[in-house]
Amino acid sequence: MSTIPVVATFVLGVATYAIGAGASIATWRRPVLARYICCGAALAGAALGGLVAVLGILHGTPVRWSVPSGIPLFAYSFSYDALAGFFNLILAILTIAVSIYSFGYLKEFEGRRNIGFFGFLFHLLLLSLTIVFTADNAFLFLIAWEVMALASYGLVAFYHEQRESRQAGLLYLIMAHADVGCLLLGFALLIQGSGSAEFASFHTAAAHLSSTRQSAAFVLFFLGFGIKAGVIPFHIWLPAAHPVAPSNMSALLSGIVIKTGIYGMTRIFLDSLGGVPSWAGLAVLIVGVVSAVLGVLYALMEHDLKRLLAYHSIENIGIILMGLGAALIFRVAGHPLLAGIALIAAMFHTLNHAIFKCLLFLGAGSVLHSTGTRNMEEMGGLIRPMPVTAFCFLIGAVAISGLPPLNGFVSEWLTYQSLLAGFGAISGLRRILFPLAGSMLALTGALAAACFVKAFAITFLALPRGVQSRNAHEAPRTMLIGMGWLTLACAALGLGVTWFLPVFDAMTEQLLGQRVVANLITGSGFVLSAGTPRGGTVSTAIITVGLLVLALPATLLVSRATRRFGRKHGPVWDCGLPGLSEENEYTATAFSKALRMIFSVLYKPRREIQAVFDISPYFPKEIRFESEIEPTFEKRLYAPLQEFIFRVSSRMRTIQAGSIHAYLAYIFVTLVLLLLFGVRK
Amino acid sequence: MTEVLTNSGLQLVLLLLVAPMLSGMIKTLKARLQTRRGPGVLQSYRDIIKLLRKGMVIPETASWIFSATPYLVFGTATLVGLMIPMTTTHAPFSLFGGVLAVVYLLALGRFFLALGGLDTGSSFGGLGSSREMTISAIAEPAMMLAIFTVALGANSTNLSEMAKVAVGQSWRFLAPSQMLAFAALFIVLIAETGRIPVDNPATHLELTMIHEAMVLEYSGPYLALIEWGASIKQLVLMTLLVNTFFPFGLSPDWTVRAVGVGLVFYLAKLLLLACLIVLVETTNAKLRLFRVPELLMVAFILGALALISTFLF
Incomplete structure (x- = not known):
């Protein structure tokens, strides 16, 4: 197959974002036009991005092209392989939802905020993300990475008149630069080894690195990408920054921008670095477990709906890292099949989390749009004025809690299976860590379910607790379509997982040298298997059919009884206490009281x-x-x-005394030192 | 295909019929131990039939979540019942979901039950939901550790495979790891089915109840579905315990004789486990809510010890 369609569509997609950025800012004086340009161009770019992702994945082998820049070590090199295609696919799915949603969402900005500038930042973010996922040159990657951080900063601090936003933006900027610093040093180590900044050259060079340097490179990259992904203890910027951005951008920030950290780890650890030190996988696994458990525990204490969702991003990054850590361990131990399954678990959870977190943030955005508050304690009863938003949010909540038959369950199931397989495949005492990590995953899942019972019920069920939620209204149709698209994706990826998995074949073949998906599918394509001969199996499609079939006689029983004996609506019984009002209702704080007491050592x-x-x-x-x-x-x-x-x-x-003479002296001394350094070499 | 359907049909009938009887049996045994006469073994059937012949009152504040919950609770419990080997080693739905699917499907039912409790705006519902989600969250890691111990021994999370391996080594339960895992799972069983010392299924004292508080606003056929579902869930968890640790009488095929023998053994094992539960319930007082995590921590440590002792023995 020719590589031209991939390259051409890719360039077209990138150009669309660039034009979108320019056109948005050019029309900033005409808000309605700016809104249509901003959202329309994003939708078009996302459609092209999705197309090139599909073409790239179908193409099988990596598509590489490079335009020299004339600057040493720097070239416009791109590589569109299975990994790049997969992350671009996630980006496209989310951008389609967010751009449709924004048609309605940005309407309230008209006349109040600068939609042109917003569109500029939005397109800049999309452009830089696309390049981050495809760059094949370390400096191109770092430039795109930095542009991404700056665009995100602009979006986090978009409501700049609020002190909270400015502070969050500053914190974000500081942490983003700490992470760029680590990456720069990490790449410096690799470039020193290979003499080139092309990713392709790292692979062979990394094999010759001494073990100390390899460990140093691993630590630097793990720090750099870990800060961006928001792993604990580098997470503090995440729950500050994501909630204060406009909700459609929170969805993108939590959905895909933090996933660049996961992309970077996968790219560097599994592809460029060739081999990582043997303790590296364990480190990733343990950091993953800590992030998952602490992330969900902090989420439980939140009653700010968007902060709660932000903490869940930390939790899910932890779950992804469990899979990735297991993949690294298996790879070093020489089990490519198991490594492939663990990698698929991690990557599939990356996709799934992107989808349901984006959905939940968009849902929270609709609620915020309608009630004007992020505080759950003032909400309640929103399921009646906002039935569609409530339904979409519920699907997202079930999916993120890892409950069957939706997509979150499938990726957590695969993570469990790879952890359990680790116990048999790895020797020594450290294999006990795998089932322990599995039990912590169980704790995380159950706590996440508790947290989303709280988030959904306090926001959408029972009686309204505040004036705003009493006067709430449903979101405009475009916003509902955006959410509906992601809701559909949650269900489709959950029920149709066995038809989606072949996407990963090219990725595992490229990174681990083995196709594994065939091992994961049995039962005429309906059943997902753990990949080992007698291992576990599950079928979300048949579980769904089973649930429907079993609920059918129950509905018949109930409808027969209702017909004969009646069904009426009455006041809440509440153990016979009359006069229930919203003041008697459970609140978010009350709901999590028991857990606050139990984990009081932590809190x-x-x-x-x-x-x-x-x-x-x-x-x-x-x-x-x-x-x-x-x-x-x-x-x-x-x-x-x-x-x-x-x-x-x-x-x-x-x-730094303010004397210009002193500064000139500093410059002179530095110059002499650098010259000496250069001559000596 | 037809075989799966007939087996599922048989097992479904067994589930729906045995579950209420087991609840009634536990109630009666408990009453006898406390020198009361008790309501009789058949009381649970009578309750369900009675509730199915009544009208319903739906709280005005409730949404469609409240009405969807009973179906989901009932549906998940019965579906899970089809994934568990009852009288033979081969469960009809074992290909479509193993022990992880069982745990997570039950969690799906619980998720909606907790939503249903909060949906009416009643403060008791909220109280029950909060406690239920808390306790189940803390029980989960202990449950998984104990299950993993067994699953790692069988090299599979598929319940039929686990049962087959167990049948091959009938006396395996004497191994320390199995005993520890059994003890851990037994504590989790007590917590998950809402029994003393974690919850009191017989009480309607508002401040001590968990499960009953969540379903306080349900009436008529909806309540029947929830109660029936809860008793099926109890049966499923007890089956998981007796058949993975004590696989006596499980045969690998679905012939009439095998099923018959299996059924007799199965009922006897359930009866013994019920006696154990009754003994625990009668000799213990209900714990304060904030003492429950300590009990579950014990279960977690037992599970961890079970796992570690698979290395040693």
């Missing part, structure tokens, strides 16, 4: 109750209640770090 909750009274404390006029948990990482890790940096900076102020 260190603080609560304060103040009663205002006239005569006796037993007859209070008013009671004030305050409750918060300790932000452990911010307080114990980052506050001392910040203090240290401030102290060092104030010392360094002495050399």
Whole structure:
């Protein structure tokens, strides 16, 4: 097959984003036009991106092309292989949803905010993401990475009149540059080894690296990509930054931008670095477990709907890293089949999390759009004014909780299976870690279910708790279509997983040298298998049919009884207590109270109750209640770090006295030192 | 195909009929141990029939989630029942879901039950949902560890495969790892089925109940479906315990004789396990809610020890 269609469509797609960025900002004085250009160009670019992803995956072998730039070590090199195609596919699926959604969502920006500038940032983000996923040259990759970080910063701080947004943006910028610093050093190690900045050259060069350098490269890349992915303990920017962005962008930031960290790890650890040190996989696995469990535990304590979702991104990145860590371990241990299955688990969960997290953020955006608040305690009963949004959010909630038959279940099932296979395949005491990691995955899943019972029920069910939620209205049709598309994707990837999996064949063949998907499918294509001869099997399609068939006689029983004995609506019984009002309802804080008490070692909750009274404390006029948990990482890790940096900076102020003579002397000394360094070499 | 359907039909009938009887049996045994006469073994059937012949009151505040929940609870419990070997080693739906699907399908039912509890806006519903989700979340890792111990021994998460391996080594339950795993799963069983010392199925005292608080607003046929589903879930979990650890009487094929022998053994094993549950229920007082995590932590540690001891023995 010719490579021309892939290259041509790719260039066309990138050009669409570039034109979209330019045209958006050019029409900023005409908001309606800017909105149509912004969303329309994004939709067109995403359609082209999706097409090139399909073409690229069908093409089988990697498509490479390079345009020299004249600058040493730098070239416009691209490689469209299975991994790039897969991440571009995720990007396209999400962008289609977000751009359709934005037609309606951005309407409220008209006359209030600069849609042109928003469109510019949006397209810049899409453009840089596309290049990050396809760049084949370290410097091209880093430039795109940096543009992506800056565009994300602009979107995080978009509501710049709010202090919260500015602060989150600053934190994001600092962390993004810490991660770029690590990546730069990591690439420097590889470039030194190979003498070229092309990704393709790293593969052979990395094999000759000494083990210390290999370990250093691994640590640097893991730090760099880990910060971007938001793994614990580098997560603190994520729950600050994602919620304050406009909701359609939160969806993209949590859906795909943090996945660039996962892409980077997969690309470098499995492809470029060739081999990683044997402890590397264990490190990734353990960091994954910690991120998953702590991420969901912090999510449970949130009653800000978007912050809750942001913490769940940390949890799911943890689940992805469990699969990726297992893949690295199996690869080093010489089990390409198991490594392939673990890699598929990780990659499939990346796709699934992108889809349902994007869906949930868009749902939260509709709620925010309609009620004007992110605080769940003021919501409630939204299922009646917003039935479609509620349904989409419910599907997303079931999927992210890993419940069958939706897509989240399938990827978690595959992760379980690869962890269990690890126990048999790996020797020594460390194999005990696999089932333990599996049990922590179970804890994560169950806590996520608890958290989404809370998120869905407190937001959408029972009686409205605030004025805004009483006057809520359904979102415009375009927003519903955007969410509907992702809802459909959740169901399709869950039920039709066996038809989707062959997408991964080219990827595992390229990265691990083995096709594994055939091992994962049995039972005339309906049943997913664990890949080992007698291992576990599951079929989400048949589970769905079974549930429907079994519920059918139950509906017959109920409808017969209703016809004969009646069915009426009445007030809530509530153990006979009359006069139920929304003040009696359970709140998000109340729902998570039990878990707050049980995990109080972690949360260190603080609560304060103040009663205002006239005569006796037993007859209070008013009671004030305050409750918060300790932000452990911010307080114990980052506050001392910040203090240290401030102290060092104030010392360094002495050399920056404002005298131009001194500065000229510094420049001269630096120049001489550099020359000496150069001559010596 | 037809074989799967007939086997499923047979097992379905068995599930629907044995589950209420088991609940009634436990109630009666418990009453006898407390020198009461008890309601009789057939009481659960009578309850279900009675509820199916009543009208329903739906709270005005409830949405469609409230009405969808009973079907999901009933559907997931029965579907899970088809994935578990009952009288022979071969469960009709074992190809379509192993032990992980069982755990997660039950979680799906619980997810909706908790939503149903919160849907009415009643504070008792919220209380029950919050507690149910909390306790099940803490029980989950212990349950998985114990299950993994067995699954790793069988090299499969497929329940039929696990049963086949167990049949091959009938006396395996004497191994320390199996005993520890059994103890862990037994504690989880107590927690998951809402029995003393975790929850009290007999109480309607608002502050002590968990499961009953969630279903407080349900009435008539919906309540019948939920109660029936809950008893099937209990049967499924007990079956999981007796058939993976004590595979006596399980034969590999679905002939009339094999099923007959299997059924007798199966009912006897269930009866013994029921006696054990009744003993625990009668000799213990209900724990305070915040003591329950300690009990489940014990189960988790038992599960971890079971796993570690597979290395040693």
